[in-house]
Amino acid sequence: MIELRLHKDVYDGAAVDAAMKQFGRYARLTARDEASHWVVQIEATTPARARTVAGELGNAALGGSTKARPAVQP
Amino acid sequence: MASLPSIPGELASADVASGVVRLTVREELYPLDAVFAAAFTFIKDCWVVVDRADAAHWAIALTPKAAGASAELLEQWVGGFANELLACAYRHRLAKDHRATVEAVTAAALAGALGPPSLDELEDFDFSNEAFEDPLGIAMSWEDKYGKKAKAGDAAPAGSTDDDDGGAP
Amino acid sequence: MKALIKVGYGCNDHCTFCHTLDVRHVDAPADEIDRKIDRARALGHTMVVLSGGEPTIRPELVRWARRVAARDMDFGLVTNGRVLSYPAVVAELLALRLRYVYLSLHGGSRTIHNRLVRADAFAETYGALAQLTGRGLDLKVNCVVTLQNVDHLRGVVDAVRPFPDVTLKFSMVEPKGGGAALFAALSPRVSDAAARVVDAIEYGLATAGAAGPRFAHGGFPLCLVPGHEHRFADLKTDRFATMVEVGEPDYFPVDDDNKLQPAEPCAGCALAGPCPGLYRGYHAALGAGELRPRAGGPRSNSFDYTLEATVRPSPDGACPVLRVGVTPWDPGRHLFVAHGDRVARFRADSRDFNDAALRAIKHDRGQLYLDRSAKDAPDDFARDLIKLARSPRCAPCPEYARCTGLYEPVPDAGFERDDAIVRGWLAALAGDVLDVGCGADDRYDAILAPAAAAGRLRYVGVEPEPARAAARAARCSWAAVRAQALDEVAERGAYDHVLALRSWNHFPDGDRALAQLAALARPGGTVIIVDNVAFGLARTPAQTARARAGAAGFEHFRDDDSHAVVRRAAAAGLAVLDHHPVGPATSNQWAVRLRAP
Numbered sequence: 001m002i003e004l005r006l007h008k009d010v011y012d013g014a015a016v017d018a019a020m021k022q023f024g025r026y027a028r029l030t031a032r033d034e035a036s037h038w039v040v041q042i043e044a045t046t047p048a049r050a051r052t053v054a055g056e057l058g059n060a061a062l063g064g065s066t067k068a069r070p071a072v073q074p
Numbered sequence: 075m076a077s078l079p080s081i082p083g084e085l086a087s088a089d090v091a092s093g094v095v096r097l098t099v100r101e102e103l104y105p106l107d108a109v110f111a112a113a114f115t116f117i118k119d120c121w122v123v124v125d126r127a128d129a130a131h132w133a134i135a136l137t138p139k140a141a142g143a144s145a146e147l148l149e150q151w152v153g154g155f156a157n158e159l160l161a162c163a164y165r166h167r168l169a170k171d172h173r174a175t176v177e178a179v180t181a182a183a184l185a186g187a188l189g190p191p192s193l194d195e196l197e198d199f200d201f202s203n204e205a206f207e208d209p210l211g212i213a214m215s216w217e218d219k220y221g222k223k224a225k226a227g228d229a230a231p232a233g234s235t236d237d238d239d240g241g242a243p
Numbered sequence: 244m245k246a247l248i249k250v251g252y253g254c255n256d257h258c259t260f261c262h263t264l265d266v267r268h269v270d271a272p273a274d275e276i277d278r279k280i281d282r283a284r285a286l287g288h289t290m291v292v293l294s295g296g297e298p299t300i301r302p303e304l305v306r307w308a309r310r311v312a313a314r315d316m317d318f319g320l321v322t323n324g325r326v327l328s329y330p331a332v333v334a335e336l337l338a339l340r341l342r343y344v345y346l347s348l349h350g351g352s353r354t355i356h357n358r359l360v361r362a363d364a365f366a367e368t369y370g371a372l373a374q375l376t377g378r379g380l381d382l383k384v385n386c387v388v389t390l391q392n393v394d395h396l397r398g399v400v401d402a403v404r405p406f407p408d409v410t411l412k413f414s415m416v417e418p419k420g421g422g423a424a425l426f427a428a429l430s431p432r433v434s435d436a437a438a439r440v441v442d443a444i445e446y447g448l449a450t451a452g453a454a455g456p457r458f459a460h461g462g463f464p465l466c467l468v469p470g471h472e473h474r475f476a477d478l479k480t481d482r483f484a485t486m487v488e489v490g491e492p493d494y495f496p497v498d499d500d501n502k503l504q505p506a507e508p509c510a511g512c513a514l515a516g517p518c519p520g521l522y523r524g525y526h527a528a529l530g531a532g533e534l535r536p537r538a539g540g541p542r543s544n545s546f547d548y549t550l551e552a553t554v555r556p557s558p559d560g561a562c563p564v565l566r567v568g569v570t571p572w573d574p575g576r577h578l579f580v581a582h583g584d585r586v587a588r589f590r591a592d593s594r595d596f597n598d599a600a601l602r603a604i605k606h607d608r609g610q611l612y613l614d615r616s617a618k619d620a621p622d623d624f625a626r627d628l629i630k631l632a633r634s635p636r637c638a639p640c641p642e643y644a645r646c647t648g649l650y651e652p653v654p655d656a657g658f659e660r661d662d663a664i665v666r667g668w669l670a671a672l673a674g675d676v677l678d679v680g681c682g683a684d685d686r687y688d689a690i691l692a693p694a695a696a697a698g699r700l701r702y703v704g705v706e707p708e709p710a711r712a713a714a715r716a717a718r719c720s721w722a723a724v725r726a727q728a729l730d731e732v733a734e735r736g737a738y739d740h741v742l743a744l745r746s747w748n749h750f751p752d753g754d755r756a757l758a759q760l761a762a763l764a765r766p767g768g769t770v771i772i773v774d775n776v777a778f779g780l781a782r783t784p785a786q787t788a789r790a791r792a793g794a795a796g797f798e799h800f801r802d803d804d805s806h807a808v809v810r811r812a813a814a815a816g817l818a819v820l821d822h823h824p825v826g827p828a829t830s831n832q833w834a835v836r837l838r839a840p
Binding site for chain 3: 111114115117118158161162164165166168206207208210212213214215216217219
């Protein structure tokens, strides 16, 4: 089991939800809401698969959070 | 976690067994937008997690997707990321520094512009085929948007009869 | 190297000068572009750049970028930038290796830009620039200069000044598509436009920060942009090797066939090598009267083909060039060399010679050599160079004429054979001999010294470079050597034989030089002129890098072949006694023996 901790200053909650929805069919995902972090637990058939799902889920949540921010433009 | 030969330990460290390298940067120098922008260019090859190290620092963890990362390889990744981060922070600062100039030019542009597309225009647009979001309908061809067919006469320059409407078709 | 793919000609702008005005309804099917992306990888390209029309309005944009990245190539766009005003699109493309953007901005204000693109586009295009700057991109902003914006070019400079990583390029409007249909209404006089561009660039240089922006121009004859010749930019300077239009089955080299350097007045211009010339359509309409050819100025007499890749041999022994395809390779700039079962591919990116000159050197004169020396510039051709000749396997091939060809090393480069002709002429000399531009070397001393010692000839050498003259004088007690240029030699009609051995192309003015040489000879005396034509050297990247870092400077003012001398001789009334021109079966040395009137 891998635990992914995504800081609320960085990650948008909706983006984390969307990422979990996207990767839910590849692994068993459970989430909990801590004071500073969204915490996602990933269980998969093999450790390697869990690692891959965790990594890609983190990337998807990061990408989604980027898009959710106001544009970096003058 | 082991330190990396050419990077100070307080900035970066590597866990070779787990294939992870961590970089710590000051938020004051590297705002989150810059971190996001740099991270985005690495997500094809690395898994990236951004966390708060403390109130003043970001901690970025890079895990190369390719298995078997050595200390040297992890050092290359974190070095590349640091370079990208620097470029992104530069851009961020540039955007801030020149905000007034760019805003002035853009504002002048918008002052006489047509304004946002009407609801009718949006309703006519088929979003289902779009691979990227285009809420303003920018990606519509000129002919589709303005309902004209291209012909030589359409290319009349300003000052000719066809351009008396102010330049915008 | 970049490959340019036209994905279709539809666009969300409608520029007055639109090059593809008649085909705006044509878009390539998505799978055609997929195939072309894959083909770019197979051809060894390192970047795919999508163009159009407007590539960003295609819904497949991100998918194509992903396909390019998945094939380990960088991605680029030639675009009006409007879609790139969406931050999310830019972020996604950057993650997919977007590295090059060539963005069209034709005015520094909404009024001017929109007037040219005939859409309310300025805020989006300019907003895209703010999105793209500082991302580590190779970021070019292209401003097409027409009658509608020629008075407002400083405004474009002002608009891009906040973006130091931008290179702002001013391009002369091309008479093509809308630019041809409305030529009179759109096209400024090229000399006027060039003057305005020079003004805008100098204004930009005076007001830009140390970091940039940088400035460039394209489509202007270099004689019209004095002091800014080096700022010329085009697809080749941006390292585009090939391009493919919608519907074309394969790539073609990027070429300059839409432009020309008219013989009158461009022949002999010192800028001819790198100059883009005039657009053909402009020349047809308004002629070349505005051009101001530049006399003098030294130029290169060689260029490098640098090793790019090795090509897998065909298991069945078939031609490896035919196997990979004929059309993507530039006839002048690419070079395939076969040796045994190995084939190496080289490419020349020289701007010292234009495409026509490169093709002539390669295919007409056959002057290609493999450099086996470790020198910056080879100085002993017979030992340093191995000649490359078109493979006999090419002879029966139906693709012979349009193919870049397969070349092979040949053992006899012909240097000694061709020089033996000159040695024979020198061995027969008697009387007063003047050697103009004699230099410091002793190449022919073994022939001349005994004749001088025997009193059969009296040798006078003149050399404009004092150090070389002194070196030769110190070594040759049998010779009278003076530090003099041709212009300074006053003994009219004093010599039985006048020699110009490898000095001809060093004379700034060929007509004047031939008249002077002939005048120094007695009536009926001989004038012997020998020189080399330019040649290409196949080199490894390390050899090329070393040569470019080396100190060898340009000494030639022209690249005349023997035919140029024979033409002048006929006009000046000199009889041609012997003429040995350069060809694929010879070395690069030509020789002409003339009789003074």
